[in-house]
Amino acid sequence: MDTSTSPSPSPSSKSILNITTPFQNLPDASPRPHKKSIFTTLMEATTTSFKEDTYLVSHLRNSEKKALQEFKDKLLASGEVNNASMWGVTLLNGDDRADVLLLKFLRARDFRVCDALNMLLKCLAWRKEFGADNIVDEELGFKELEGVVACTQGYDREGHPVCYNDYGVFKDKEMYEKFFGDEEKLKKFLRWRVQVLERGIKLLHFKPGGVNSLIQVTDLKDMPKRELRVASNQILSLFQDNYPEMVARKIFINVPWYFSMLYSMFSPFLTQRTKSKFVISKEGNAAETLYKFVRPEEIPVRYGGLCRPSDLQNGPPKPASEFTVKGGEKVNIQIEGIEYGATITWDIVVGGWDLEYSAEFVPNAEGSYTIAVEKARKIEASEEAIHNSFTLKEAGKMVLSVDNSASRKKKVAAYRYIVRKYSTQSV
Template identity: 65%
Template sequence: MSPTTTPSPAPAAAPSSKGAKRSLMSSLMDATALLRSASFKEDSYVAAALPPSELRALADLKALLAKHPDAMSIWGVPLNSPQQPPPAGADGAAAAPPVDERADVVLLKFLRARDFRVRDAHAMLLRCAAWRAEFGADAVLDEDLGFKDLEGVVAYMHGWDREGHPVCYNAYGVFKDRDMYERVFGDGDRLARFLRWRVQVMERGVRALSLRPGGVNAIIQVTDLKDMPKRELRAASNQILSLFQDNYPEMVARKVFINVPWYFSVLFSMISPFLTERTKSKFVIAREGNVAETLYKFIRPELVPVQYGGLSRAGDLENGPPKPASEFTIKGGEKVFLEIDGIEAGATITWDLVVGGWDLEYGAEYVPAAEGSYTLCVEKTRMVPATAEEPLHNAFTAREAGKMVLSIDNSGSRKRKVAAYRYFVRKPSA
């Protein structure tokens, strides 16, 4: 299947509309160009890649933890061995206690959060361990906190980015509804329960990490600022931020803000000079109307939720990874034809198509291979508005061999748009 914009030489062989010629390769090259490298570079947890000063700090932190009489673990990772005589080996010599390679990853997270000041990192780690014991963080995953209606809406883990990081989506716009806000945040007890639920979501994200040198050791946070009642949520957001900063250090590899209002962009530009380059490199800001293009840079479209211009619906990932989609771009003033060739008589073709920003025309035709056959209109050309929140989905059973041609007409816009499609062909049964 290839997008092409070549005018049809024969009425029965292709759509009658015209467009500028462009190949699939050029479309895919345009899409790949969106993945331009940024200044961001994720921290390493491989000992051989650490500078000597950081290795010394790691050794010093281990020495401090070794002095603790009790075993300590965080996220199920043992961080020390209690002071006791080591067991004897087969030859009678003292055998070294087994070392969990995940411990270095966890300890480096606390060290980086305190700029490798060993005693500060040690104190932070002890406070985190105490909080987890008091909060019951290890057991929170098994609790039913009564927020089933917020699952997949307010905060949820969904898919992974192009580098394998689990992705956590956050959207608090539903709380602009006063009744919803009161039901969740109406008093101190409700707020405390919501915070516990938000920790539960974070623990799911941590559970998806490998926490091993060279593995995936952080998540991606995508925060939707559309309709967020910032004043009402100030207390909750401050507590969530404090909890995560104190107890989940360096767990976020990148923070993507989408549907950002103009005043947030201004605020960020004002505080930007006071942020470290390392912190700024983790931030990505996308204004409304630019969401899909931004997310596609980091997340494949078949894993981006449909409400953000992707192809992934709730529950799609329960049966394993989805079928990959093909990405392309549509230039302003351009019309593209997507052709699905080689369809046999009796076969059923199913397709999904999404365009970031929409506001263009779409149609579908089936072109039989036999000379003299008539082109069939599968979907009449129609305008797809910018407000469309669902990808296009349809199916067609061919009575004769031929090809399906989807037309995407962006000639009424000057803006380039990202797009993605995938299709399934079920051959005719015997």
Template identity: 65%
Template structure:
């Protein structure tokens, strides 16, 4: 049995704050206010950090050399994430990964070599005490229900950065909260699991000049219980700021409630322009548009289904996913996607996702023989905004013809982003 594309591609018819204490106090101050509209914030000044020596300023090169000299006199070998950092050691000589790691610590301390050195030594000590080098391989008991829900690595963005999703809405359930975070021991165990997720993400990085050296963080704020998670949030923030410097290329906040927009406006003056350039803040209606259309971050086949994408749990374990095609549906527009050249006996599989939904959808098969009747494959139905799964269907054609997928947005004035993919499996010969 042979798998292939249809002969023609279907086309739409023309028809983090500087000070944690400030962040905590602002969250507390806004906890009792009333709802207000939110807005989409996207910084267009973003420029990813470069780790090529030729791109550094003279002062930055000097700071790097000073840090290397400070490490050279260390009586013990120093390494982080498997990268030896002492320039005098045989292992570190010529290892370009060391430059990347050292520049991360230097940037976290504004290229102050002394402060970066102290931060690096504290990180090494924490990793030794915490057992961070071993945690990625541990089987941590009690976190099965959190895997793929609370914090997880899933896919890559368009430039190859691994993407880490964070969603803490599950903790609004008091039983779940008590079971996972109910006391100091449970919190410590949870932090170990959260560090495990981060360590596995770091292992996906190249840590080489010109390579992929940071991840994308997507944080879902829907239903997040602010007060209950304050202690855990502060611990996570402190651990990552102190021990994983400059590991995040972009910080994308989705399903943003009104108070977060207010919070961001209040703390924005305290943030550097470089920090603010990494933030993307999107209200609930903009999730799919933000993740794979508006800012062109992540392709639809890598976006989880709950965020308007086509990727279901476990999909990426079977190799690279089939690429999807993106398109836009204008307000008041109806789009027909046509899959032509289908042979009799062929099987057609398709997936469709529309950001924000609230559209009418239907599918029909149109035989090439003018004497045959059009077959209704899926009756036209309304897909609500609350739909949390993409449309997925399979149809086996009895005769030569084409599949027509209809998406009707005529009852809305709002432009919507959408994505689809399909493949046709030829009949057995």
């Protein structure tokens, strides 16, 4: 059995995008002057261009190099960290992996050596008391929350592991009571949340020029802000105190209108450097925001991507082709050159759908009829990626259509396909 996969066309199949734009000759509407809302102002203030550190000593300023050496000297003189290690890295072994960790503490305290030393010593004490080094393998009994409330899944376009957080499930009072009903339950939940983070950190390189931090995506849709205030504050405080510079970017999606109040609640617990990493995306723009940082085949289907939990069992995800659907456009994806007896399987998604989709097979032979594989239908914004397959009884092409003619809003989209050729030989 032979297999060909997009977006690299094989001799037996290739894809072509055809676009028609009914609105393309209409003039753009004149922008109306308007006063910025508090929400818009907050988005602009917190969304900045954050450049991640390389952790190459050669890239440090002279004052930073001096601080790093002073930090090492003070650690050695303290006698408290002779053989201490974090995440498999011995702090005073003199190699560049140790430099990466020490620089994380220094940057978290703006290269104030005494403050960084105090932070590191407190972190070591906390890790020992909490048992953080061995927590990854513990069975904490949170199976029903794994992959729902918090999970590390896939990588961003620069290779950072991506951790997703979604606390909307706790809007249900029974669920809230089950996991946050008393102090002991809260402590156990925090332990599980640390376990998820530690598993993500195990994917980091801790090498200069390597991947040394995570991406965090937090879905604020349906999050019961009042009920989760105590838990949220404890999580933020714990992570900031003991996981310096472990997050390269914090992406908030499905942000509700009242986020300004929520932000003011969290703000006192956040450093300015942490705030500079924020990306704010209001409700309905999750896919558009995530596509800027993560490839669609790595994004879970519930956020407008193509990745389903079952896909993770089959190795790295198959790459997808990205495209945009402008307002007023109809896009036809033509997959040509499919042979008799072959089976084509495809996935397609449009972020925030709310448009028409259809799929048809067009035979090569004259006189043959076009087959409506999936009749045209309106796909609601809440629906996930489409997955389907079709076996050809004659040679021809597949045409996948997304019709955004009724809207002026541009949408991100992606698709991929596999063609399995017909074979009479056993596999």
